[in-house]
Each structure stands twice: as structure tokens, then as C-alpha cells.
Amino acid sequence: MTGSPPERDVLLATKLQVPRSRPGLVTRRRLADQLDEGLNRGLVLVAAPAGYGKSVLLSEWVRGTAQPVAWLSLDPGDNDPVRFWRHVLAALDAVRPGMAERLGPLAGPPAPPAYDALVSGLINDVVAEPGLPDVLLVLDDYHLISSVTLQASVRFLLDHRPPQLRVVLASRSDPPLGLARYRGRGELAEVRAADLRFTVDEAAELLRQVSADLDRTAAAALAERTEGWAVGLQLAALSLRTQPDVARFVAAFTGSHRYVLDYLTEEVLGQQREDLRNFLLETSVLERLSGSLCHAVTGRDDSQQLLEEVDRSGLFVVQLDDVRGWWRYHHLFADLLRTRLEQDPEHARRLHRNAARWYERQRLPDPAIRHALAAGEHERAARLVEEHFDTVFNLRGEQATIQSWLPALPEDLVRSRPRLLLAQAQMASMHGDLQTMEPLLDAAEQVICHADDEPFEPSTGPEGSLLVNPRAMLALQRSYAAQLRGDAAATAALTREAMEHLGQNELMLASAVQGFQATAEWLHGRLDAAAEAFESSIGWWRREGQVTTTAWGYYCLARLQRGQGRLDAAAATCERALAAAGQPGERPRPAAGPALVGLGQVAYQRDDLDRALDYVSRGITLCRQFVHTPPLAAGLVTLAWIRQASGDRRGARDAMTEAESFSAGPAGLLNPVPAQRARLLLAQGAVTRAAQWADDCGLGPGDPPDYPREPGHLVLARLLLAEHHPDLAVALLDRLDRAAAGQNRAGSLIEIRAIRAMALAALGDETGATSALAAALDSGCPQGYVRVFADEGPAMAVVLGRLIAAQRGDQQAARIPLACLARLQRAFDHGRAAGGGAAADSRAPRLIEQLTSRETEVLAMLAAGRSNQSIASHLVISLDTVKKHVSHVLGKLGAANRTEAVARGRELGLID
């Protein structure tokens, strides 16, 4: 490793630098004044076509201002929202140190679906510390931005712009940012072409710098002919410098109608030495110029000196940094040169080829690909796209960038290259888009043998690359498609196939294979085997330092354990995941998000709604930045149920809708959101819509049990009850019960038996109903399951009431612990109080066992805040007796502590 920074960082630095001033500039005080005044309004637009001197004006002005400036020169690559905002953060970092690091994660990967969070964070960071000076953000060449998503996010910034952040946009055209509103309110200042035109006096001043005795008439004539256009005047000034007969030149020029720039460029080029002229023409293919790059392109080893000479001659290069490392041509001048160069297309292509090679050696794929395409080297460009896909898409999440490269490649070329097809399939798979994915995989399979045609050197190295082994990748993609469909057998088979193709050192692929193997077991419903597989994979991923995959593994494991009916184990797993995701006291990282969601899900199931809400809220925030979206969707689903339980039906629907926006692919194990949504619809009484969903999914009462489809089948069972077909529901549930029992899936059994209890009750089989509920409670109670019962609503409350009555009446019957029943009772009561769902049922007793009068006394004293000792003294009983009473009170009220007991006692009207 040499001491010089990677070219990438150097090029980024040039974008952030305020362009240097050039000699021979005319300071136009009136425009600087106009900008000063405009700054007071907070938003300034400088809009004029190319060559009017926008950048020059702004860079001069910015240099003269006292305010801290964040400058960003945009280029076509910045049309990718992820890149744009990263660069904006980098620019602002200069005036708000640390901002780039603080907010960087919000820019992904993965590319966030919307940028509101990022922009809000940016705004907050700008105003966070009071007493800091206001910030001026300058975005140059804004017309290059066309992405709709990006425009929307910039609009968001402007709409919420605080006074401490002033924004200046320089553009060749009026950007679609709703500026009319600001204009109307007097909050926008504009400098337009009419303002930027050189007046005769200003033109005279500029021209006199090169031709000291130019008379005013001549100056006026030139100003008029060029229409005050800055670039025209500058070219005219250049021509004047070595013009033998000034008068003749002025007469000829003003008398001609030839396109101004064309005429003048010819003049100027004609005046140069041949070697310099050729240098200008040849280097015009480049967007940026450095000595080394120009040498590679032109073959001239004196390129650095020539560049400096071009700069000194005022020939339209702009220096981009302080060390004479990088320049660029003024856009128009470059265009004019290029047109001449294109007279010899083969020559131009050779130059582009040389440039592509140089950029490739510097590991800068974007310009390398652009130049390769311009050189007509489509194969080379395709190879570059493939080799950099892993870095650009998987590591940096710059999806839009990849999508800008692909259309430039000829269609039949793309279809002949398996890695390009697999790359496209990978992008589609992130959205669960089977329709796009599968034809691409088929096409890749047709041409997979071509993968061996050339060597392949991925930018991430083989360890970090997915495309390095196309056969393995193809099998993995097909396996993923099978997972999306819930096809356990195919998943297992295809994953095995992928494994067979794996080569040495292909760690990223091996990682995926492990995860998919575990998923295959899961899809089969073999939860124990799946849990074991995940445990061992997690160990491997942790050792390899794969933070994201580890977090994902823990998340899946916790889900599995809930499926096994082991809430304690699931919570413990989430705690381990939190520990793995970072040290306590550190800023929480995105990898902690899924673990917090998992803890929230357990807390919710145990009816600990406040704690659940806290976990889930924190989890959702972090999950928004986590690479995989399912935990985010799961967090939002849990939030929906928390709100439903609290009576906020509207809020529940909103959260569920947002969850849907983050869920992808067909409903099933990998995408539980649609089934949850249908379940919520049912809980809110929207039976028809739930029925429609079940229909669309092709779910029917006669279906054989299939673990991935179980959530859907459980919704169907509830639906059948709602439509008054309890017999069909019971038949379906019996089949599901047998399948779940056979695989020891305790979590499923609790839910199945709970619904079965309601179905039997609807059939009039009261005894059967209470047995079924008792069976569910038997495994559910020790783990604290509450919501699985409470969420079923009043019908369940009725069955519970009968169970309690039966238990009271039959001393020999197996007893469900009192505390458990009381907890359930409390949850149902809160549901009634919150007014959620249908009308309350008054037949269910509110207290399972009444408090004795002594216990009521003790409760009243607890409410008064007395300690056990104080109660003992007051009632003249022993401390042990007090403790016994308190324990009974807690049990009968289903409370976990004295505070809850007091609250419950007040609810029930036992105390004031």
C-alpha cells in the first residue's frame, strides 16, 4: 500500500472543493450584492444555461462571505439518491464535524425506501448545537439531478429547512422543487440569465484586460454579438490576445451569423501550437483531467506540463484542487472540442479505450464503464459491471447506479452473460419479485457455460463475492425462490446443489448456503433441527465477523423458539443477539434492531404492553437501517397488535399497512405479514375482506397441513368460525393439530387448540371446548402466553369463564394455576375497557376467586403505601401472615407486584 490516498477519495475531495478563482475575472459587484440580499431569504436559485458564469460567480462570492460553506459540485453519478446524500453529508461535515459519521448509516446499505429519516436527521444535526454559525449549502450543476425519488427528498429538505441552513442551487434549468411557492412568499431569491449577462461596461472591462486599447464601440459590438454570454466573451477575449488586426477581427466576427462559440473556438484553436491543439482535442473525451490520466490517454509524458500551460493560457480548464492534481474543462468548451474530435470516430474510440484502461487500473468502475461504452467495448464494460456488482450493490447499496449501467449495454450481450443475468435476478430477489427473477434465472441457466469463457476477478475478492461462482449462485437463487414459495423439499435440494458447486474460499456463498440449509429444515416444520442448524451457523458467522448475518441468524432462531412454544428461550436468544450487536453504553447499531423486535414480540405475547411498546419502538427505528427488511415488517406487525389491544384500531391498521410496504414476495414463512393483516381484519370485523384474501391465496378447508401455510390456515379456521362453519373449522384444526403434535411444535399447538376450543363451543360441545382450552393453557401458562388467547376476543372470554367455573366446581379436575387464569382475566378486562372489538360479554366473572375480607383490608393498606411490617403491627398479626395474605392477593388479582394489585383492585371497585 502506497502512501497516496485512493483515487476515489481524491475525486470526492474535488467535488467538495470550492472551485478556484482564475486570473482575468471581472468582479461583478452588482451580482454579489444581489446574492447577499438573496441570502437573507434563505433560498437562492441561480438558473441560466451553460456558459453564463454561474459557478464562477458563486465560487467568487462564497470566497468573499464570512459564513461557513458546504460546497458540492454534482456530477451525473450523483443521480443515485444514496450517493447524493452521502456526498451532501460529506460536504456538510466540513461545517458540522462528525455529521457524516453520525448520519451515514441512514443512507444505507440497503438504500432506504424513503429519505425522510435521513433528511430530518440532517436538519436536526445542523441545528443541534445552539451558538454555531449558520450553514450555507451550495449545490452546483443541480440540473444533473433527474431521479424522482431524489427530487422528492430535496423538496423535503427545502420544505423543512431551518433558518440556520441556507441553500443555494445552481442549475441550467428550473428544478422541479415546487419553487413557485417560495417565490410567491418572497422566500426565494433568483439570479437568472438576464442578470448574469455582461453589461457593456462589464464586457469592456473584461476585454480590456487582454486588449488594453480596445475602444468602447468595439467592446459594445462584441458584447452585443455574444449577447453578454460569459463564455462567448471569454472566447472572444482569448481570440483578441493574439489577434494581429483587432479591428478586422471585430468586423468579421460581428458580421457573421455563425454560432458564436463555433466561430470563436476555431479562432482560438487555430492560434494554438499544434501539439497543444491536439492535446486539447484528445483530452476533451475526459470529464476530469490529471497528468497521469492524460498521459495514459494521449501517450504524452509531458501531460502535466501541458495541463498547467492550458491553465495558464486561460483555455477553459477549471482547477479542482489545491495541488494541481485535477482539472476539468468547462462543459461547453469540452463539447466544442469533442464535436471536432468526433470527425474521426475511430480516433475518439481509441482515446476512450485508453481512458477506460486507466480508470480500471484505479478501481473506479463508474468512469471506466462509461469510457468503455463510449469506446464501443461492450464486453469490457459488461465485465466491469459484473466485477463491481458485489461492491456497488451488496456493500454500498447503490442500486440506482447499477440500474443506470445496465440499459447502456446491448440487450443480446446481457442475455449472453450469466453473471449479468444473475446480478439482475439478485436485485429482483431483494423485492421478492419472483415474476422478474425466474425468467432471468432460466436465461442464466441457458448460458451458464459461458461463465468460464474469461477470468473473473470480483472487486470484493472471492471471499466477499456472490457472482464469483455462477453455478452455485444460480442454485442459491433458485433455492431462494423456493423459499419464497414455501417449498421445503425444493429448498433443501437446491441448497445441496449449491453446496456441491462451492469452491474454496467462497465465504459469502458458503455463508448463504448455511443459512438456506437451516431455512429448509424450518420450512419442513422440523423446528428442533432448524434451531440446531441456526445455532451452529450463528457460531460460524460470529467467528467470521459477519455482523449482519449473525443478527439475522439470531432473529430466525428466536422465531423458531417461539414456534417451539419457548418464550423464555426466545427472549434469552434476543439478549444474546443484543450482546453480539454491540457493547452496552455504545450507540446502538442497526444489527440490534431485530433483537429488540424479538424482545418486543415476547413481551407482547405476555401482555406486558408497555414494555413491548418500548422494545418495538426502539427496534423499529434501528431496523429501518438494517439490511434485511423482514424484522422491520415484524416490528410493525407487533406494533399493530399492541395498538389493537389498547383499543387504537386506526393506529393498528396504519402500522399494519406500513408493515405491508416492507414485506415482499408471496405470503408464507418468509413473509408472515399478509396472514397477520388478514388476522387483524378479522379481529376488526372485516370478515369479507379477510375471506377475499383467503380466497386469493387459494386456501381451503380441505387443504392438507403444510407448515409454511399454517398461519394462513389458522386465519382460515377463524374465518370459518366467523362465517358459522364451526364443523369445517374443527376438521381443519384437527388435521393441523395432528401435524403439529407429530413434529412437537408446541407454539403452533397452543394457537391451534385455542381456536379449536372456540370452534367446539360454537358446535355446542362445552366440555370439549373447556378441555381444548385447558390443553392449550397447560403448555401456554408456564411460558406466560396471554395474547394468543386474549386476541381472540369475547368468544374466548366465554370459554375461559366456563373453564374457570368448571375448575371451581370440580375439585378432582386438573387445575390451571390461579395466577395464570387471573392474568388472562385481566387482559380480557383491559380489552373491554379499551373498547376494542365487539360488545362486552358480561357473563364472564371478573374475579375468579373473591378476596376474603382480611385480604381486602390488606389490599387497602397496600394502597395506602404501608410496608408489610406496618400492616403486621396495625392488624396485630405476624409478618409471615402478612406475606401470605399479600401473596394471595397478588395471585387472585393476577398481579405481578403491589402496584399492579392496587391498580387492579381499584379497577374492580374493591378499594377506593
Added chain:
Amino acid sequence: MNGAASPADYEIRVEGVLDRQWTAWFEGLEIDSDDSQTVISGPVADQAALHGLLNRVFDLGLVIVSVRRLDPD
């Protein structure tokens, strides 16, 4: 059939005289000029391509006098 996706022949008239070498800049369209104006004409694939073409005219700082779609006769 007309519409945003259909190709058509267009004629763009600008102030100023451009010589023939500019045809490459305008993707092979014809360049015809009289004393003071130039007409850039030829087949354009669709509305998006027309938009791109107008941008190229705009980027040169040329003043657009008119844009006309030539109906086939």
C-alpha cells in the same frame, strides 16, 4: 398511430449558423442553415428522445426558434 412512444420526424429551428460537422453532436440528424438560422431535422425515436435532443440544443446555449413535428404525407 401517434403518441409518446411513436417515432416521428422533427424539425428544430435555432438562431445562429451551425456547420455540417455538428451532425455528429446531434446524433446524425441533418443540419441545414441559411444566413442566420439553422434547421436540425430528422427522425426522432420518441418523446424521451426529443427531450434529450432539445437538451443538447439547450446545452449549447442555442436559442430555439421553433420545434415542429413533420406529419408524414
